[in-house]
Amino acid sequence: MSLNPRLVKESFSVVEQHAERATAYFYGRLFAENPHLRAMFPPAMDVQRDRLFGALARIVWSLDSPDGLDSYLSQLGRDHRKYGVLAEHYTAIGNALLATVRRFAADSWDHEIEAAWVSAYTAAANSMIRAADADVSPPWWPADVVGHELRHRDIAVITLRPAQRLPYRPGQYVNVQTARWPRVWRTFSIANAPRPDNTIQLHVRSVPGGWVSTALTRHTAVGDTVLLGPAMGTMAPDGQTGRDILCVAGGTGLAPLKSIVEDVIASGRRPNIHLLYGARTAAELYDLPDLLRMAAAFPSLRVVPVVSGDPSWAGMSGGLPEVTQRFQSWIEHDVYVCGPPAMVGETVRRLQSDGVPLSRIHRDVPHAVS
Numbered sequence: 001m002s003l004n005p006r007l008v009k010e011s012f013s014v015v016e017q018h019a020e021r022a023t024a025y026f027y028g029r030l031f032a033e034n035p036h037l038r039a040m041f042p043p044a045m046d047v048q049r050d051r052l053f054g055a056l057a058r059i060v061w062s063l064d065s066p067d068g069l070d071s072y073l074s075q076l077g078r079d080h081r082k083y084g085v086l087a088e089h090y091t092a093i094g095n096a097l098l099a100t101v102r103r104f105a106a107d108s109w110d111h112e113i114e115a116a117w118v119s120a121y122t123a124a125a126n127s128m129i130r131a132a133d134a135d136v137s138p139p140w141w142p143a144d145v146v147g148h149e150l151r152h153r154d155i156a157v158i159t160l161r162p163a164q165r166l167p168y169r170p171g172q173y174v175n176v177q178t179a180r181w182p183r184v185w186r187t188f189s190i191a192n193a194p195r196p197d198n199t200i201q202l203h204v205r206s207v208p209g210g211w212v213s214t215a216l217t218r219h220t221a222v223g224d225t226v227l228l229g230p231a232m233g234t235m236a237p238d239g240q241t242g243r244d245i246l247c248v249a250g251g252t253g254l255a256p257l258k259s260i261v262e263d264v265i266a267s268g269r270r271p272n273i274h275l276l277y278g279a280r281t282a283a284e285l286y287d288l289p290d291l292l293r294m295a296a297a298f299p300s301l302r303v304v305p306v307v308s309g310d311p312s313w314a315g316m317s318g319g320l321p322e323v324t325q326r327f328q329s330w331i332e333h334d335v336y337v338c339g340p341p342a343m344v345g346e347t348v349r350r351l352q353s354d355g356v357p358l359s360r361i362h363r364d365v366p367h368a369v370s
């Protein structure tokens with residue numbers, strides 16, 4: 001059976017128009033046919049549904065880029081070990097997925113499309129299973145909370161010490177589970193470059209209705225334990241380019257960029273680094289004192305705090321996408337952008353229209369932080 005990305009993409013673009021109903025149908029079908037699998041999922045399925053569809057969309061639209069797809073599937077396969085997923089579960093999931101796309105793309109469905117989906121799913125599942133089987137690291141890491149600072153009424157900087165070393169690259173994120181909400185995992189970026197004592201820091205804003213973010217900011221203290229999944233994500237710094245660096249950080253989107261900045265500094269290279277760090281109010285610039293200390297120690301780092309909604313702020317004011325354009329040209333820079341999705345999208349659009357090649361702009365795919 002050969003892969004036929006075009007047929008899979010065409011039929012998926014029809015299913016995408018009914019994303020919400022299709023994911024509800026998928027899980028309904030999966031649990032009706034395999035009731036024992038329900039216990040592997042969290043009680044509330046809303047975020048899980050979005051995640052499934054996001055991952056599926058990313059896989060389908062990358063079918064023509066085998067290298068990127070394979071590394072994504074390998075990460076996904078390794079990450080799924082923390083749910084206790086076994087090879088046989090992929091058959092149940094594949095059956096429910098096929099039933100779902102068949103139903104929602106019914107008008108154009110035929111044997112050829114069915115064969116294209118079966119072969120794409122089989123290849124994807126095999127990549128995930130292979131990566132999971134080959135992984136000798138733990139499926140998850142218990143980590144002690146060794147520091148908890150509430151820096152703003154709903155933003156905490158939390159320091160964790162995993163029981164075993166958790167390997168990661170700067171710019172990556174981890175899934176986190178708290179004792180308060182078993183089986184509910186949410187992603188947060190690691191905010192520091194790897195340290196000799198293995199501690200990692202997370203920047204967490206509690207969002208309305210956010211189970212894990214609220215548990216971490218309001219109901220977690222030094223001495224508690226959380227669980228961490230393996231590190232994921234592709235926004236790693238490219239040490240080879242020798243170019244200067246621009247980082248544009250919105251709110252707690254600062255976390256992965258701080259890790260990248262620390263890593264560049266630790267590498268001994270001294271490119272000029274501009275870090276534009278934006279918040280709505282001055283009080284929400286929760287990490288500014290620390291960033292200013294870093295800038296004082298490393299003159300090649302320039303930190304510019306930017307506030308978008310506080311008339312009493314005497315420093316640079318405005319929205320990050322527009323403020324980014326007030327400086328010199330960034331055409332020769334490597335650029336990293338992280339923060340609320342709309343801010344990231346608009347900043348990238350403006351940089352691109354100013355002539356910064358997309359290949360030098362790094363952003364990670366959005367992930368649920370709640």
Ligand SMILES: NC(=O)C1=CN([C@@H]2O[C@H](COP(=O)(O)OP(=O)(O)OC[C@H]3O[C@@H](n4cnc5c(N)ncnc54)[C@H](O)[C@@H]3O)[C@@H](O)[C@H]2O)C=CC1
Binds near residue numbers: 249367368
């Ligand atoms: N905590 C973490 O580890 C990570 C968080 N993120 C994401 O970063 C974001 C941080 O959110 P908050 O701290 O609540 O940020 P926020 O809503 O307080 O905004 C931070 C900055 O982004 C700007 N901004 C917000 N919405 C905008 C829009 N529509 N257009 C242009 N600019 C806009 C604001 O003006 C401000 O400068 C979340 O979306 C989160 O998912 C991303 C990666 C890691």
